[in-house]
Amino acid sequence: MAPDTSNPVIKAEALDLTFQTNDGPVHALKDVSLDIHKGDFVSFIGPSGCGKTTFLRCIAGLEHPTGGSLSVNGMTPEAARQARAYGYVFQAAGLYPWRTIARNISLPLEIMGYSKADQKQRVESVLDLVELSGFGSKFPWQLSGGMQQRASIARALSFDADILLMDEPFGALDEIVRDHLNEQLLALWARTEKTIGFVTHSIPEAVYLSTKIVVMSPRPGRIADVIESSLPRQRPLDIRDSKEFIDIAHRVREGLRAGHADDA
Amino acid sequence: MRAVIPVLTVIAAIVALWYVAVVPMNIKETLTQLERGGAEVTPPSAQDRRDMGHIALVAKNSFAASATLSQDRPRLPAPHQVASELWDSTVDKKVTSKRNLVYHGWITLSATLLGFAIGTGLGILLAVGIVHSRVMDKSVMPWAIVSQTIPIIALAPMIVVVLYSVGLQGLFPKAVISAYLSFFPVVVGMVKGLRSPDQMQLDLLKTYNANTNQGFWKLRLPASMPYLFASLKIAVAAAMVGAIVGELPVQGGGLGNRMLTGSYYGQTIQIWSALFAAAILAATLVAAISLIQRGTLKRMGLS
Amino acid sequence: MMYLIAAVVIWLGLWALNAKLANGPNSDGRMISLAVPVIFGLTLLILWELAVRGLEVPLVILPPPSLIAQTFASQLPILWADFVQTFIKGALSGYVIGCAAAFITAILVDRYRILKLGLLPVGNFMAALPIVGTAPILVMWFGFDWHSKAAVVVVMVFFPMLVNTVAGLSETTSMQRDLMRTYGSSYMQGLVKLRLPAAMPFIFNGLKISSTLALVGAIVAEFFGSPTLGMGFRISTSVGQLALDMVWAEIVSAALAGSLFYGIIAAIEKRVTFWHPSQR
Numbered sequence: 010m011a012p013d014t015s016n017p018v019i020k021a022e023a024l025d026l027t028f029q030t031n032d033g034p035v036h037a038l039k040d041v042s043l044d045i046h047k048g049d050f051v052s053f054i055g056p057s058g059c060g061k062t063t064f065l066r067c068i069a070g071l072e073h074p075t076g077g078s079l080s081v082n083g084m085t086p087e088a089a090r091q092a093r094a095y096g097y098v099f100q101a102a103g104l105y106p107w108r109t110i111a112r113n114i115s116l117p118l119e120i121m122g123y124s125k126a127d128q129k130q131r132v133e134s135v136l137d138l139v140e141l142s143g144f145g146s147k148f149p150w151q152l153s154g155g156m157q158q159r160a161s162i163a164r165a166l167s168f169d170a171d172i173l174l175m176d177e178p179f180g181a182l183d184e185i186v187r188d189h190l191n192e193q194l195l196a197l198w199a200r201t202e203k204t205i206g207f208v209t210h211s212i213p214e215a216v217y218l219s220t221k222i223v224v225m226s227p228r229p230g231r232i233a234d235v236i237e238s239s240l241p242r243q244r245p246l247d248i249r250d251s252k253e254f255i256d257i258a259h260r261v262r263e264g265l266r267a268g269h270a271d272d273a
Numbered sequence: 274m275r276a277v278i279p280v281l282t283v284i285a286a287i288v289a290l291w292y293v294a295v296v297p298m299n300i301k302e303t304l305t306q307l308e309r310g311g312a313e314v315t316p317p318s319a320q321d322r323r324d325m326g327h328i329a330l331v332a333k334n335s336f337a338a339s340a341t342l343s344q345d346r347p348r349l350p351a352p353h354q355v356a357s358e359l360w361d362s363t364v365d366k367k368v369t370s371k372r373n374l375v376y377h378g379w380i381t382l383s384a385t386l387l388g389f390a391i392g393t394g395l396g397i398l399l400a401v402g403i404v405h406s407r408v409m410d411k412s413v414m415p416w417a418i419v420s421q422t423i424p425i426i427a428l429a430p431m432i433v434v435v436l437y438s439v440g441l442q443g444l445f446p447k448a449v450i451s452a453y454l455s456f457f458p459v460v461v462g463m464v465k466g467l468r469s470p471d472q473m474q475l476d477l478l479k480t481y482n483a484n485t486n487q488g489f490w491k492l493r494l495p496a497s498m499p500y501l502f503a504s505l506k507i508a509v510a511a512a513m514v515g516a517i518v519g520e521l522p523v524q525g526g527g528l529g530n531r532m533l534t535g536s537y538y539g540q541t542i543q544i545w546s547a548l549f550a551a552a553i554l555a556a557t558l559v560a561a562i563s564l565i566q567r568g569t570l571k572r573m574g575l576s
Numbered sequence: 577m578m579y580l581i582a583a584v585v586i587w588l589g590l591w592a593l594n595a596k597l598a599n600g601p602n603s604d605g606r607m608i609s610l611a612v613p614v615i616f617g618l619t620l621l622i623l624w625e626l627a628v629r630g631l632e633v634p635l636v637i638l639p640p641p642s643l644i645a646q647t648f649a650s651q652l653p654i655l656w657a658d659f660v661q662t663f664i665k666g667a668l669s670g671y672v673i674g675c676a677a678a679f680i681t682a683i684l685v686d687r688y689r690i691l692k693l694g695l696l697p698v699g700n701f702m703a704a705l706p707i708v709g710t711a712p713i714l715v716m717w718f719g720f721d722w723h724s725k726a727a728v729v730v731v732m733v734f735f736p737m738l739v740n741t742v743a744g745l746s747e748t749t750s751m752q753r754d755l756m757r758t759y760g761s762s763y764m765q766g767l768v769k770l771r772l773p774a775a776m777p778f779i780f781n782g783l784k785i786s787s788t789l790a791l792v793g794a795i796v797a798e799f800f801g802s803p804t805l806g807m808g809f810r811i812s813t814s815v816g817q818l819a820l821d822m823v824w825a826e827i828v829s830a831a832l833a834g835s836l837f838y839g840i841i842a843a844i845e846k847r848v849t850f851w852h853p854s855q856r
Contacts, residue, residue, distance in 0.1 A: 279694030
């Protein structure tokens with residue numbers, strides 16, 4: 010499927026966000042402009058404090074920009090949130106310990122008023138999607154960290170929003186589990202054709218997953234470089250040894266270094 | 274600091290509600306008195322008034338509202354009556370007088386403090402024993418926990434009378450009850466505190482080849498301080514309750530005694546002022562411990 | 577003298593047994609964890625019995641456990657009537673009303689910031705006060721029967737329950753709350769699906785603290801006046817008649833009621849908050 014370039018799903022123009030803190034104002038985002046199209050897999054990468062998570066939270070309507078404009082599905086982020094336009098995956102799985110995995114996944118469905126039968130059927134299908142079939146009746150604390158994070162992705166997928174926003178979802182997992190989940194995430198993306206926004210601080214992860222890599226730099230948080238990946242959509246793990254992959258990774262690293270250079 | 278205005282608002286609301294409640298609470302007795310004094314009240318018959326609701330009586334006799342605020346023996350005294358009684362009985366009377374609340378407060382306070390000191394001391398000792406001896410831990414600790422679910426205070430009258438019959442009276446029996454009540458919270462909190470260092474910290478001391486004694490003074494005791502202070506606050510409040518209840522069966526004075534004699538003779542203002550004196554005393558004790566806690570934890574760099 | 581020597585010997589013997597069990601290989605097993613405190617309790621009872629007999633302590637100072645047990649068994653009807661009056665009528669009804677009122681207040685406090693800022697410090701302050709002192713006033717207002725005892729219990733349990741529930745309701749992490757926001761959930765949905773379940777450990781802590789206070793309040797309130805019935809009444813009159821065996825029997829009954837009440841709530845807690853790390 011070729012990406013649809015005519016009408017962006019997420020459109021940010023000259024976005025600004027300043028937090029008022031006790032130590033004075035902090036310029037978290039400055040003049041951020043970006044288009045994200047349907048079916049894109051966009052990674053946000055940069056050192057801590059560069060505003061990548063803040064930008065994702067702006068898209069989710071969890072933070073409110075102080076300047077510029079931002080639209081999601083042609084609506085304000087707030088309206089898009091009310092319309093349940095996206096699923097959000099946090100850094101920690103954040104599953105409720107008092108609910109089973111299946112009941113955790115049906116939590117958003119209960120809130121959005123799906124019928125019991127519909128809930129059951131959707132939970133089954135997303136559990137299958139993240140390869141957790143048979144674990145529905147377990148409690149979160151009976152599962153490994155990687156499985157918990159997969160369950161939280163299932164929870165975000167359960168109500169079938171077109172957009173998936175992920176804030177360093179695999180940051181707390183070890184490298185081997187992370188590789189496996191990255192592979193699964195790509196397969197899931199290929200199958201569901203969702204638009205994904207993905208925050209990370211790992212260069213290989215960003216290059217391996219994305220069709221578009223947004224390199225950000227701190228103080229104030231801004232976009233340093235946007236790299237359109239030339240890698241094919243089908244990506245086996247060993248693509249990471251190819252020259253193309255290494256070239257893109259190199260460019261990301263250059264972008265990060267440039268962001269730091271004018272910081273010094 | 275930002276909480277000051279909301280807190281004052283809530284307190285003002287409570288005082289206002291209190292005043293509003295005073296009128297219907299006291300209306301019946303007030304009307305009876307006014308009638309005796311020759312005033313016209315509706316309905317005129319005492320029998321009819323008895324069957325009417327308080328609020329309905331207030332509606333029919335609104336002229337009596339101000340009189341309800343200045344009754345001698347009101348069912349509910351007005352805030353200013355309690356305040357002036359508190360002032361009278363602390364400042365205006367001689368400190369040695371039996372009608373001075375400072376005198377009674379001191380009796381209660383000394384029993385509370387003595388009992389608190391004994392209870393806390395023994396509690397800490399037992400906690401140290403429990404942490405260092407497996408036998409003590411296994412045999413005593415379950416009982417210490419169970420004992421918290423038992424209304425120990427029921428023992429108070431008996432302890433006072435039994436100790437009296439063996440010749441002990443005055444301060445000591447009340448202090449025993451206070452000590453007993455403050456003992457168990459301290460044991461449970463202190464054991465938790467002394468056990469709070471994690472395995473890594475204990476292993477670190479092991480690598481220094483530290484002995485049990487050094488481990489206690491350098492790691493376990495400092496680590497237990499936040500827990501100790503948390504339970505000291507509970508313990509001092511419990512000790513105060515113990516002292517007050519311990520004063521009920523004897524004639525030796527004290528705030529509990531003031532409450533009981535007040536309730537015998539229908540002196541409601543006396544009960545309320547004793548209650549407020551007890552509340553102020555308890556709050557002061559808890560605040561004092563908070564202050565020491567803040568100072569200590571700050572010096573230890575824990576807060 | 578024989579009694580005292582026997583006491584010392586039995587003390588040493590049973591303590592040695594306990595030391596062996598507690599330091600033994602299987603000391604964390606269920607059986608031994610239960611056996612050791614039971615043996616310790618039995619030791620104390622035997623020591624008490626032998627000491628009272630050996631030292632010929634008068635009955636009006638300390639009756640032996642055997643006599644207390646006898647009195648307990650023979651006076652069951654009276655003890656039961658006292659239990660119903662004080663525990664079922666006074667403590668339990670006050671406990672239910674007080675905890676329910678505190679729970680509803682806590683929800684309101686949690687909903688409105690101004691109440692949280694203003695009412696919570698006052699509640700914290702009240703929770704530390706000797707509230708049992710309101711007993712004479714409430715007895716005057718509500719009469720000598722169980723209604724006044726229930727009123728004292730209501731006032732006593734209200735503030736600890738309030739403070740604990742409010743603390744529990746603010747126990748969620750900002751991530752959990754953000755998650756609910758991404759679903760566009762309403763206030764009620766957030767309360768029912770997230771904050772109430774997360775608050776359960778705290779709510780049960782409040783319920784457990786209150787269970788102890790309830791019995792204390794009901795008994796102490798009877799010291800200020802009661803019908804000729806009830807645990808507090810029986811204790812204070814029996815003390816007056818120097819019938820200490822009856823006092824002790826009543827205390828045994830109060831202890832049983834108190835720990836049973838606590839135990840039931842702890843058992844419910846275990847079922848409701850099975851997911852909490854402290855229960856797993």
